[in-house]
Amino acid sequence: SYELTQPLSVSVALGQTARITCGGNNIGSKNVHWYQQKPGQAPVLVIYRDSNRPSGIPERFSGSNSGNTATLTISRAQAGDEADYYCQVWDSSTEVVFGGGTKLTVL
Amino acid sequence: QVQLQESGPGLVKPSGTLSLTCAVSGGSISSSNWWSWVRQPPGKGLEWIGEIYHSGSTNYNPSLKSRVTISVDKSKNQFSLKLSSVTAADTAVYYCARILVPAARVYYFDYWGQGTLVTVSS
Numbered sequence: 587s588y589e590l591t592q593p594l595s596v597s598v599a600l601g602q603t604a605r606i607t608c609g610g611n612n613i614g615s616k617n618v619h620w621y622q623q624k625p626g627q628a629p630v631l632v633i634y635r636d637s638n639r640p641s642g643i644p645e646r647f648s649g650s651n652s653g654n655t656a657t658l659t660i661s662r663a664q665a666g667d668e669a670d671y672y673c674q675v676w677d678s679s680t681e682v683v684f685g686g687g688t689k690l691t692v693l
Numbered sequence: 694q695v696q697l698q699e700s701g702p703g704l705v706k707p708s709g710t711l712s713l714t715c716a717v718s719g720g721s722i723s724s725s726n727w728w729s730w731v732r733q734p735p736g737k738g739l740e741w742i743g744e745i746y747h748s749g750s751t752n753y754n755p756s757l758k759s760r761v762t763i764s765v766d767k768s769k770n771q772f773s774l775k776l777s778s779v780t781a782a783d784t785a786v787y788y789c790a791r792i793l794v795p796a797a798r799v800y801y802f803d804y805w806g807q808g809t810l811v812t813v814s815s
Contacts, residue, residue: 619801628788628805672739676800681752682741
């Protein structure tokens with residue numbers, strides 16, 4: 587079965603750039619999507635198809651995907667960006683796969 | 694704006710069956726989308742349970758397949774989840790969500806319900 591690996595936690599200083607990675611075997615050949623989940627709330631799609639932002643998501647959120655790593659980048663990090671972030675792909679063997687999630691802390 | 698709302702018992706006894714319904718508003722369940730259930734145990738990550746199309750076609754997580762049934766009621770614009778033989782490990786927040794599949798192998802969730810906590814306990 588296909589697996590996605592995320593760091594448990596990432597810290598970033600206020601106003602700096604945070605990068606959250608999602609590792610998987612040849613993940614660059616897949617379409618990666620990212621969700622933001624704040625405590626007590628449902629996940630919210632922030633990036634789809636590697637690098638596309640849904641309507642209403644700030645331009646500070648961007649994504650890339652190549653080789654064995656996909657990356658969610660949050661520029662000019664704000665206190666309101668503190669949340670758990672999950673990557674997700676579709677795989678022919680296991681259907682929907684989520685990464686384990688990364689807790690972003692803004693210092 | 695599509696909205697989804699989960700409903701169902703918040704407490705289920707061990708070995709019983711968990712039953713939840715997701716009401717869809719602001720859009721038709723008969724649109725060209727799949728509809729899904731995702732769960733999240735307390736303090737843990739997201740787990741896909743399965744999905745259904747308005748035609749009744751379903752796909753399930755292999756790890757849960759033997760215990761899961763997802764059905765659709767087009768007349769009520771809703772879909773449902775049944776999970777049998779539950780244990781404490783099935784305690785989780787259960788979300789319903791809409792799936793977009795705009796192209797082959799492109800599959801993601803664009804609308805989510807608020808989630809409902811189901812506790813398995815005697």
